Amino acid sequence: YTYENLIVEIENKIALVTLNRPQALNALNKNLLEDLSHFFDEALVDDSIRVVILTGSGEKSFVAGADIKEFASFDGKQGEQLAAKGQQDVFDKVEKFTKPVIAAVNGFALGGGLELAMASHFRIASKNAKLGLPEVTLGLIPGYGGTQRLPKLIGKGRAMQAIMTAEMFSADRAYEIGLVNEVVEQTELINRVKEIATKITQNSSVAIRHAITAINASDKEIGFDIEIKSFGNLFDEDDFKEGTTAFVEKRKPNFK
Numbered sequence: 001y002t003y004e005n006l007i008v009e010i011e012n013k014i015a016l017v018t019l020n021r022p023q024a025l026n027a028l029n030k031n032l033l034e035d036l037s038h039f040f041d042e043a044l045v046d047d048s049i050r051v052v053i054l055t056g057s058g059e060k061s062f063v064a065g066a067d068i069k070e071f072a073s074f075d076g077k078q079g080e081q082l083a084a085k086g087q088q089d090v091f092d093k094v095e096k097f098t099k100p101v102i103a104a105v106n107g108f109a110l111g112g113g114l115e116l117a118m119a120s121h122f123r124i125a126s127k128n129a130k131l132g133l134p135e136v137t138l139g140l141i142p143g144y145g146g147t148q149r150l151p152k153l154i155g156k157g158r159a160m161q162a163i164m165t166a167e168m169f170s171a172d173r174a175y176e177i178g179l180v181n182e183v184v185e186q187t188e189l190i191n192r193v194k195e196i197a198t199k200i201t202q203n204s205s206v207a208i209r210h211a212i213t214a215i216n217a218s219d220k221e222i223g224f225d226i227e228i229k230s231f232g233n234l235f236d237e238d239d240f241k242e243g244t245t246a247f248v249e250k251r252k253p254n255f256k
């Protein structure tokens with residue numbers, strides 16, 4: 001299997017996985033999601049991997065979201081399918097992965113990008129990172145678990161404000177509110193995350209597997225279903241056309 005948009009480097013039981021579409025700030029298109037889905041299936045049964053690190057290629061972006069150009073012409077059914085399939089194939093798989101998954105957030109983590117970082121077990125950011133869920137600027141809501149995972153991580157009120165305003169958190173602010181665990185210089189980011197990963201590889205992998213399952217146990221499932229349905233329904237609204245068209249035309253949306 002050759003990955004189209006992923007670079008996978010395995011060393012000392014640590015898989016460094018780089019999402020590699022720098023021309024689109026590593027936006028999640030169909031290929032990249034398929035690559036990720038495939039990677040996690042393989043990594044689960046690969047004994048040479050004990051910890052996974054996810055990061056973005058380039059110095060500017062972790063992941064700038066789902067690929068807006070790819071879904072701009074979708075209808076409600078396709079929208080719902082996009083969210084449901086992505087959650088099943090990638091985001092749920094990441095969260096429930098029984099080996100630690102660490103997001104090394106090296107720049108923009110927006111929309112589906114922040115959602116991928118939040119599905120990961122914890123996050124370390126570089127100083128230039130900017131994190132947010134800007135979906136409402138497109139006439140959408142988060143569709144890869146953001147409505148469920150953001151309030152869990154930073155509290156309901158902060159999540160409400162972040163999703164309604166679409167504002168981005170700086171790395172320092174993300175640290176203050178517990179969205180990321182540490183902030184380091186960009187040049188140090190991968191080294192620091194590898195250092196943490198190395199520490200993890202020295203601990204009992206069977207114990208860690210059980211810890212992940214226990215920590216994850218909760219009742220978010222209904223919320224995920226509501227999120228997926230709402231995400232799909234929004235594709236049939238005029239605001240979605242206006243929001244995505246404005247993005248492609250590089251102008252501000254004019255919502256009625």
Ligand code: HXC
Pocket residue numbers: 023024025027064065066067068069070082083086108110111112113134135138141142143144231
């Ligand atoms: C497709 C994207 C993209 C995206 C950036 N690009 N983000 N393409 N989907 N999410 C492309 C741009 O179109 C541009 O390509 C190139 O990457 C560089 O981006 P610029 O905008 O020129 O860079 P800059 O001016 O520095 O602005 C960076 C940015 C901005 C603030 C991150 O790109 C931005 O706002 N991106 C969209 C963020 C967003 O709304 N994400 C949420 C998506 S919805 P060209 O070819 O024009 O040079 C989502 C839903 C998830 O994630 C749920 C799904 C079920």
